[in-house]
Amino acid sequence: MPIRPFQLMKRFLPTGLYWRSLMIIVVPMVILQAFVTYVFMERHWQMVTEALSRSAVSDIAMLLSDHEQDPTPETAARISAEASTHLSMSVAFLPQEKLPNVTPRDGGLLDRSLADEVRARIGRPFWIDTTQYNDYVDIRIAYDGGVMRALPLRSHVYAANSHIFIVWMVAASIVLITVALLFLRNQIRPIERLAEAAEDFGMGRNVEKFKPQGASEVRRAAVAFLQMRERIQRQIEQRTAMLAGVSHDLRTPLTRFKLQLAMLKDSPETEELRADVREMERMLEDYLDFVRGTPRETSQTTDLTELLREIQGDALRKGQHVKLEADENLTLPLRRNAFKRCLTNIVDNAGKYAEHVWVTAIRDGEDIDIIVDDDGAGIPQDQLEEVFRPFYRLDAARNLDEGGTGLGLAIARDIAHGHGGDIQLSRSPMGGLRAVIHVPV
Secondary structure (H helix, E strand, O other), X not given: OOOOHHHHHHHHOOOOHHHHXXXXXXXXXXXXXXXXXXHHHXXXXXXXXXXXXXXXXXXXXXXXXXXXXXXXXXXXXXXXXXXXXXOOEEEXXXXXOOOOOOOOOOOOHHHHHHHHHXXXXXXXXXXXXXXXXXXXXXXXXXXXXXXXXXXXXXXXXXOOOHHHHHHHHHXXXXXXXXXXXXXXXXXXXXXXXXXXHHHHHHOOOOOOOOOOOOOHHHHHHHHHHHHHHXXXXXXXXXXXXHHHHHHHHHHHHHHHHHHHHHHOOOOHHHHHHHHHHHHHXXXXXXXXXXXXXXOOOOOXXXXXXXXXXXXXXXXXXXXXXXXXXXXXXXXXXXXXXHHHHHHHHHHHHHHHHOOEEEXXXXXXXXXXXXXXEEOOOOOOHHHOOHHHOOOOOOOXXXXXXXXXXXXXHHHHHHHHHHOOOXXXXXXXXXXXXXXEEEEEO
């Protein structure tokens, strides 16, 4: 499929609002400067140079005509003195001389302008060198019996101060861009703070210090964010209170069941009933945890390596074989209990269906990846995303005799999303399943 020019241009354009806004200011200014410079160089500069060259060649033509009327040494001396005094031009008449055979270096616009004027006003053989001297221009014109050599000042035949215009233009542009950068940065900073506050709130972090700032539109967006945050928090509190009541109401009959079973004699039937009650309690906990969502826990700086060692110890006490490899100094803000629940669900899920589990934690730039591998039966490729659906249970890949509500992975991913991360499943090099918990620092 061919790439459109607009799509190609988007690949090289900056993605941030600050740099895009800066381009809106700088690009038109650069285009304007380039256009003005072109017009100045090609029009004004050329016109001024041609006018100065025309004036200098006219003076040389007048002096040459005066000498030809009386070609004597006295006249030549008088003309040289008058040219030096009134025209600031060194003039010499060289009898029996000829024009140089050496072709001088091209002086660009000045050479072309002087040559055109000499052809138009004098119409005699000439030789011009504009590069040999820094302050003068060497003009030689042949006449009957010799050569007239004139050394006018370069400033009298060439617009040499054109660079001042460019310097002033560039200096003014730098000042304007600097002022624009300062004001633009102040306008962009409130938007960045709003984005950071939204990200922190999405990850469950404290954003109490955030206040609306900046332009009126940005303030409106910030106020809308604060109102949205309050509504979400109020909804979570109401749902949590409701679920706490439901949990209490459901636990009451279960407690009566347990008391009645405790009063019965031990038998295979009563033991099965006790197992059913325990299963109902566990299922109730899973349902409530899933519906409750991420607990209202404050984020705190957590040593992830230490947390993983705790999870490894819990798994070993359950009889699971878990090997841990983690980098040192893996610290980041986490809701510790919730994230421990997330990792425990993943590790327990691997330990149920595999003999060996490997847990690896590494830092990848500004992110941390926790990789959990096992050597179990794994999950079919087409069901790697399906297992995150609530109450979804595999028929063949996992053993259903172990029990379960189908909420462990759903709760784990929900907690990972609450920390701004995600969980991805794939085939493990160990032969089973690989779960990668990705968390931004």
